[in-house]
Amino acid sequence: MSETTSAVAKSGDERPRVVCPDAGPEAPFPLRMEGKVISGFGRGSKELGIPTANLPVDSAVTPWIEDAKSGVYFGYASLALPEGHPDRLPPSSQPAADSSSSSPSHSDFQIYPMVMSIGYNPFYKNTVRSAEVHVLQRFRADFYGAPMRLLLLGYVRDELDYSGLEALIKDINIDCEVARNSLAREAWRPREGVVVNSGEEGEHVVLERGTLDGAWLVRPLEAA
Secondary structure, eight states: OOHHHHHHHHTSTTSOSOOSOTTOOOTTOOEEEEEEOBOOOSOIIIIISOOOEEOOOOTTTSGGGGSOOSEEEEEEEEEOOOTTOTTOOOGGGSOOOOTTOOSOSOOSOEEEEEEEEEEOOTTTTOSSOEEEEEESSOOSSOOTTOEEEEEEEEEEEEOOOOSSHHHHHHHHHHHHHHHHHHHTSGGGSBSSSOBEEEOTTSOEEEOOOOSBOOGGGGOOOOOO
């Protein structure tokens, strides 16, 4: 069976909609990555309708990524959106501080579910390995240059080739569904910070806290 045919066969409705154990992430997860959002290949929004927020792939800064298996991962992205950005939440949206947590009651960072592709994207025949992040939120403005932290919690599937764009988009949409469902469990929801999701009408929905250690995601920005 060819690689393309195999990819199509694996991208149907038989894919599981929840991955990883209910008890929480297993080694080698969680994995961390951070930096400032850069522009990508410019096709996420235009061709796929699935915008990405990308970070530079630098093994000197993120040593684990050099040996990371190519494929799709899921977890959380935290963003420090600039003042005036239409999706930056006011401090009043922050839940009351948890007395059992050492994290501050308010942070510059807002947390979002995400899926992330690491690899060469065989469908587009990339020659440079990339890390493309799809934050599961409909943003009303760009945020290039914003600080972003990624907490990878699990692996969704292998990197695949496809017979056409429609099959690729279908698989990415399933990836997003898998991420949302998998992160909805208590042991996968951060106990710190504000996790924001998109409601049916695109509104911000703040999710209930869980038991996952998310302190790093909302750690205050270090002074320049």
